[in-house]
Amino acid sequence: MGKVGLFDLEKQFAFYGAYHSNPINIFLHMLFVWPILFSSLVLLYFTPPLFNLPHLEFSPFGYNVDLILNIGFFLGLVYASFYIAFDKKAGFLAALLCFFCWVSSSYLAGRLGFSLAWKVALAAQLFCWTGQFIGHGVFEKRAPALLDNLFQAFLMAPFFVLLEALQMLCGYEPYPGFHAKVQAKVEADIKEWKxxxxxxxxxxxxxxxxxxxxxxxxxxxxxxxxxxxxxxxxxxxxxxxxxxxxxxxxxxxxxxxxxx
Known part of the structure; x- marks a missing residue:
């Protein structure tokens, strides 16, 4: 609360909400946004480590995972940092999900190998992006936010999807009155657009x-x-x-x- 500019959660979330007000479109984004991040990390697993950093051996539940501190790791770190900066509680949960996606995508990519992993990741990307475009074109009847704000489309979308889910499931708000203020801004934006x-x-x-x-x-x-x-x-x-x-x-x- 009280943050301005890039880290103004109320403003950023209202902008996102104005493009995602249809229930079916919201559901499709909840279904597809995190898999897009996950499949991106699968592809990035095969990039070389940054600054020749050593690999990390990780063995959860007896499964050996080779963790590489590469672009995928750096991307997940940036995502997690931004989410925590926006809101500590929901952001910390989002950061844990980012870490889980990085570890699990590393495991999957290592098991599949590059020749198969890139095909699986590409198919997932095409399927998920198509689902989102259908949500906007058929149900929302408004162009996706990526045409107006790439920052939100690629960096903030996973966090906002999680925040929407928390609001629906348990009525979570970063601070009292957050949802009402955001909803008022969303309605004003949609009215102006129409x-x-x-x-x-x-x-x-x-x-x-x-x-x-x-x-x-x-x-x-x-x-x-x-x-x-x-x-x-x-x-x-x-x-x-x-x-x-x-x-x-x-x-x-x-x-x-x-x-x-």
């Missing part, structure tokens, strides 16, 4: 109407050129001029051509 969509649609319709009016004028001009300047032709030109002067009120089709 207003912009409505304005854009109306402007597009106005442009179409203007284009239609211009086309009618062009047709009227062509009709005028086809008629000689006899008595009937002069009267027809006068009718067209009246129609052209009335363009601002919506131009109808040119008057029927008089017979000559």
């Amino acid at each position: 207003a912009k969509i409505s304005t854009t649609t109306e402007e597009a319709e106005d442009i179409e109407d203007d284009d239609g009016g211009d086309e009618m004028l062009r047709r009227g001009g062509r009709n005028r050129e086809r008629f000689p300047r006899g008595a009937e032709g002069v009267r027809y030109e006068e009718m067209l001029e009246v129609r052209e002067a009335d363009e601002g009120d919506g131009l109808a089709a040119p008057p029927p051509c008089p017979s000559i």
